Amino acid sequence: MSDAGVLELKFRDTARAAQLSAALARTVQEIGRAPVSVMHVCGSHEQAIARFGLRTNFPRDLDVIMGPGCPVCITDQPEVDEAVALARQGIRIATYGDMVRVPGSAASLADAQADGARVDVVYSIDQAIALARESDEPFVFFGTGFETTAVATAAAILAGVPPNFSVLSAHKYIPPVMEIVAEMPDSRIEGFVAAGHAATITGWGVFEAFVRRHGIPVVVAGFEPLDILAALARLVELIRDRQATVENMFPRCVTRAGNVVAQRQLWEVFAPIGGRWRGIAHIPNGNLRLRDDWAHVDARRRFSIDLHALWDSAPSLLAQQCVCGDIMSGLKNPSECALFGAECIPDSPVGACMVSSEGTCRIWHEYGIARRSA
């Protein structure tokens, strides 16, 4: 196929795409260092980059790395353990699809399900509430995800949930983890691409303090191939010009203040608290826990969660070789993992990054980005 034909498959405006690709290449060359490394923090961005083969449009010397942008992947083992323990205590659990297969310290919800526990997959908290209303038995929604799903959990709680319904919150908040990744001693990250839909909630203003503190530019990007290309072209310009600012390249969805109505509900229900993100680090203010006013909805306060039984099992030897944490910190890519595509595949994943449709390893495997040389 001709170059023009390939461009047409990816971009709705091929002339603009060609122009942006050229500008991107020119700016990276002007920076004169290799590689120039930037990080995005969103599984949907990685999906779009991989799905539309955008890396072939990026200059060789530009390294576009996916950071901790997969909410399923960064849910820590002890959080999964809590859900597994509750399920094994006979409490019905509902959660978003990929969470079921994510391993805890020793078991996943799927393992508990195989042993007879009741676990439902839902696509929204609304569906979990509808299931809970069908009976009086205790029902726990294992809530995971970043700002975009946390606001839905908050709104549902504020709208009123049945008395047998509780939330086990593993919700996470993206802005604090960018600080930690930027400060990692081995970090090569010179700029961030922020996720457009999370920023729809928080507003782009949330990144201004980060940019001031770290001197690293942030560009907010949409999810269209053209949006991503435009954001990267702008980001490398800011790097070249040593201009640490926040730029909003997704104005059709993102404003400086963000969705204030959603933010009000988010912070009415949740308070930020420090906690571990799987394989990465303790992230101050990175976790969202239910405020005291909502103790009656908080599974951690309503149930005694007995984790002892899980401590008897150790993670498998394979799981100990998993480098998900380094991948999500931007220090390694999946093809640098010995398990990738061999012992670790979507049908029998070793680590969380191969489980989730938003995990770097799963996306790379799916779209054949890197294959382990046999």
Place this chain on the structure above:
Amino acid sequence: MCLGVPGRVIRVEGTMALVDFFGVSRQVRLELVDEPVSPGDYILNHVGYAIRRIPETDIEGTLAMYEQLLREAESDLMAADVQGELRGTRL
């Protein structure tokens, strides 16, 4: 789970809207959207909630990628996530 899916509002009843997503009608909750929503408006749905009213001038650019993805089989990872977003809404 970060992608969301845009749709066109058909009817608004209190805090619920009936929304057309590329030919599929579903109920979406409105508690989180920060602007008034009326029939004909486009919203971005995320796990069953509208989180943004999409300005009229930007609708075309927003829809193009989804039209392409929704033509794909669910065996495509990204297309499957978009389908998942539709399943998060109410029938």
